Amino acid sequence: MFEYAPAPESRDIVDIKPSYGLFINGEWVEPLGEGRDKTINPASEEVLAEVAVAGEADVDRAVQAARKAFTVWSAMPGSERAKYIFRIARIIQERARELAVLESLDNGKPIREARDVDLPLVAAHFFYYAGWADKLSHAGFGPSPQPLGVAGQVIPWNFPLLMLAWKIAPALACGNTVVLKPAETTPLTALAFAEICRQADLPPGVVNIVTGAGETGAALVRHPDVDKVAFTGSTEVGRMIARSVAGSRKKVTLELGGKAANIVFEDAALDQAVEGIVNGIFFNQGHVCCAGSRLLVQESVAEELLDALKRRLSTLRLGDPLDKNTDIGAINSAAQLAKIRELSEAGEAEGAERWSPTCPIPDKGFWFPPTVFTGVAQSHRIAREEIFGPVLSVLTFRTPAEAVEKANNTPYGLSAGVWTEKGSLMLWMASRLRAGVVWSNTFNKFDPTSPFGGYKESGYGREGGRHGLEAYLAV
Template identity: 85%
Template structure:
């Protein structure tokens, strides 16, 4: 095994201010609520103090968005596209700064923020910039109209990427936005507010209000919000669905998942092992579509587990700012407590727990990559979304059994199928109740491809032509 010298990325490329306000009507302004601190989960160091938006602050933001809507929606699509193209280019120009800030605030490895998150952020703005003057050809009527003000609430696992998923199609369709980032990861959204000013986006088109759940509820429940978009937990998704029921608000919910990654006996083992690792240990398992249930055909279970454990022993856990790091920090103390609790329950219910030998840093929120074998479908680690680097391994004998086990979940966001037979991939994809089915790969995203789930994983689609529908009056 290679010994790697430290290869730290520099913090000097980003200037973190001691405190941040709300971004309303093109200006940074104080919030009426009690400010909160955002910390680096790898070190527990306080990064900045951030304003909390009160109900009155949210009302100001919505009024600013409503005021800007008339002029913004009246612009020709080709003019709106220019702003989106400009934002995309500025994101590319400032990508190193944004990646470093994302890693400091979120805990994910700098390699992932730099090589995955930021290129996809820019790609989403480029992609929807291309749609802005072609909405009449998207299949939603010859002259589709924007809805108005979009209230958007995003999670902490991909803070800047989820912002791009929400804001880019909303602006392309002619809507204005009030967005609330997650309480633990607000900093890249606030830097994005600076990018909006740099791109000379008209004031009020994008407004960013920070705070905890109360602030998000104020955005969702505001009577002058026409569209609600939420990515996060199924529990909060249920609350939102209840709160907007009976109103005229259009809603998309992208919620939890418990994806099955299904490995057949004819799969390329080494390739599949890389896909398993990418499926569950990418971003510390903080991925709604993570392949957290591994279904292995019985005949190769022993060989695959041996290869998987060997591969896990090579993963490097530690400083997220080190370019060699594979596994970063858990995002918060609260999330670490949940991962620990569900892992302890898995062990208590009789599953066999294994982690590679790795030293955990003394400060920060850390959890080693963990595999549970001997898992039954009734075990909580096979049913509950852990949202951490924890893999539950089950076996199957026939394709029909694989489908039955894969679909035996309240969720339906994604799945993976590994086999050399194209006909089997299509047979499985036709029967799996999942919004996305990956074939011989996992966690592959493209702005042109729609993403979303069934059942308790939510409804509506983001990305692609389908992602426009949520922001148009069709």
């Protein structure tokens, strides 16, 4: 293995304020309550900033500001709205390096991923939906689809800025206004986005950002003047939201957990499959709803594939997320690390065999080495529960029918991957896998023009593409 000299990205290009308020009606305001949270760098445990906690009255202020702005924003011609959204996309591109560093500091993900994956996709989503703003009558949802009103949006900590883009860009394109609540552990890029809205001269109240934990999100979801709820996060919280809005007129989309199967057939290009497996589960430390956390490999090539996978994992570098050579960054929080450890220990206790490459762990911060479990049974917790960390469970199969049965034996249905050289087999599998997205000879490929979403306990509704407009229109 090559020894790489450190190649740190500079922290000096980000300006983190010691304290942040709430962004309501185009202004920074202090919360009405006394609540404050600290956001920390998961790689070092240093406090990055103090962030306001929005109470019910603060959420109400934000919703009222969005309601007032809706009359102006929704009446604006689509071509005018498009100019604002396009301007936001351009500013994101101009500030991409700064935003990537901020994301890595607050989230723990490697700078290489924030810089090369997250930020280009964030800008692409705003560019894409800017293009739709004056073409909604051609989207297939009727001759003159209308916006819903105020969208309450709650996003997770694994892709903070990208999830913001997935939610805000289509909402604005359709003429809605937004109140967004970022995750309590990763608010900094959302707060930077508030400044971008001001820089783009977005009319006050069109985008409002309220920070806080679960109670803030619950207040936003149940607010009577919110017309649309969009949530990405855990299935458990998704269920609570569904119960909360049941019987109301609110439109809801939920993008929840996953336990995706990455299925490798004996005719697959194994070296290519190994790269796809690594990308599928170790990208972003496995903090990915659609992570390929279950590897189903055909029995005849299982040994050969596992040997190649272990060799590849031995070359991954774990460490400082701001080092451009880093492959595996920090786990986002102490609570998430505890969950990953608990499920990994359960895997061992239930009889699966655990393997990790030799991997020096930094003294400070939240870290977990890339981990592979073999000898996994369908009944094991590590094969059933979402770990949301860099942990891969390996199962084997003999026939395509068995692969489908094992892949679908999960309450989730967000994504799947199939590795084979046979196009007919690929299509046969795709038609039988109960997953919202099926990748062929690749994994974790995203594009703003393609819809994304799940079945079963992975939620309902689609984000991205033309389909992503429907959730923000009165169809």
